[in-house]
Amino acid sequence: MDMLQINNLTKKFGKSNVALDNLSLNIRKGEVFGLLGPNGAGKTTLIRLLIGLIKPTSGTAQISYNGEYYDIHRDIMKIRERASMLPQEAEVYENLTARENILYYGQIYGNMTNEEVEKRTEELIDMIGLRGRENDVTKEFSGGMKRKVLVARALVMDPDLVFLDEPTTGIDILGARTVRNVIKKLSKELHKTIILTTHDLSEVGELCDRVGILVKGRLAAVGTPDELEEKFQKAGIEDVFIGLTTGEGVIEEDFLSKGKKQTLFSRILKRR
Numbered sequence: 001m002d003m004l005q006i007n008n009l010t011k012k013f014g015k016s017n018v019a020l021d022n023l024s025l026n027i028r029k030g031e032v033f034g035l036l037g038p039n040g041a042g043k044t045t046l047i048r049l050l051i052g053l054i055k056p057t058s059g060t061a062q063i064s065y066n067g068e069y070y071d072i073h074r075d076i077m078k079i080r081e082r083a084s085m086l087p088q089e090a091e092v093y094e095n096l097t098a099r100e101n102i103l104y105y106g107q108i109y110g111n112m113t114n115e116e117v118e119k120r121t122e123e124l125i126d127m128i129g130l131r132g133r134e135n136d137v138t139k140e141f142s143g144g145m146k147r148k149v150l151v152a153r154a155l156v157m158d159p160d161l162v163f164l165d166e167p168t169t170g171i172d173i174l175g176a177r178t179v180r181n182v183i184k185k186l187s188k189e190l191h192k193t194i195i196l197t198t199h200d201l202s203e204v205g206e207l208c209d210r211v212g213i214l215v216k217g218r219l220a221a222v223g224t225p226d227e228l229e230e231k232f233q234k235a236g237i238e239d240v241f242i243g244l245t246t247g248e249g250v251i252e253e254d255f256l257s258k259g260k261k262q263t264l265f266s267r268i269l270k271r272r
C-alpha cells in the first residue's frame with residue numbers, strides 16, 4: 001500500500017516563480033525515496049508542503065497511516081503526529097549534550113511520558129552510534145556527529161515517515177558516510193519510510209529504493225536507480241540531462257561540469 005499519494009501538487013511563490021509544477025507521485029510504505037535535483041528544483045518546497053509548513057497553490061497529498069488517509073489540507077496535525085522532518089538548516093543546541101538535545105526534543109513534542117522519552121533517547125543513542133559521547137556538549141562535535149544527533153532528535157517521537165532534507169550536505173566525507181549508514185539502519189532495522197533529498201548522485205544509488213529527479217519543480221524521471229541507469233544510458237546521460245534543463249544548464253553546472261560526464265550513473269550502480 002502506498003504511504004504517500006501526491007496529486008497534481010503546485011506551489012507558486014508570487015506570480016511567476018513556480019517552485020512545484022503539477023507534481024504527482026506515490027511513495028510506498030517502507031521505501032527509501034530519494035528526491036534528486038539541483039538547487040532550486042523544489043525539493044525543500046515539496047517537503048514543506050507535505051508537513052504543512054506551507055500551503056499548496058493547488059493540488060493535494062494524502063498520507064496513509066494504518067489504513068487511514070490524512071489530507072494535507074485537512075489533517076495536518078494528524079500527519080505531524082507520525083511524520084518527522086530534519087530540516088536542511090537544522091542545528092544542534094551546542095551548549096547541550098547529545099543526550100540532552102534528544103531528550104529535549106522528545107519532551108517538547110508532547111506525545112510521550114518522560115519515561116518513554118528517556119527510554120527512546122537511550123535506544124537512539126545506541127542505534128545511531130552516539131554511545132560514549134552522549135554526555136559530551138555538542139559544541140565540540142564534528143559535522144558528522146552533529147548530524148547524527150539531529151537525526152536522532154528527528155526520530156525521538158518514533159515517526160512512521162521521516163523527511164531528511166539534504167542530510168549529508170555540508171559535512172566531510174567520513175561524516176556523510178556515517179550518516180548514510182544511519183539512514184540504511186533506519187530503513188532496514190526500523191522499517192521507516194524515508195524521503196530524503198540530495199544533489200549527490202552517488203548517494204541515491206547507495207541508499208534509495210527509488211529516485212525522483214526533480215528539475216524546476218517537475219518530476220523529470222522516477223524509477224529505481226537501475227531503471228534510471230538503463231533509461232539514461234539508452235538516451236545518453238548528457239543528452240537527457242541537458243534536455244531536462246531546457247537549455248539553461250542548471251544540471252550541467254551542478255552535475256556535468258567537473259569531468260563527471262561519463263561516470264554519473266555508473267557510479268550509482270557501483271556504490272550499491
Ligand SMILES: Nc1ncnc2c1ncn2[C@@H]1O[C@H](COP(=O)(O)OP(=O)(O)O)[C@@H](O)[C@H]1O
Nearest residue numbers: 013017019037038039040041042043044045046
Ligand atoms: N519562502 C519562499 N519564498 C519565495 N520563494 C521561495 C520560497 N521558498 C522557496 N522558494 C523558491 O522556490 C524554488 C524552489 O526552492 P526549494 O524548494 O528551496 O529548492 P531546493 O530545495 O530543491 O533547492 C526556488 O526558486 C526558490 O527560490
Ligand SMILES: [Mg+2]
Nearest residue numbers: 043044045088
Ligand atoms: Mg532545499
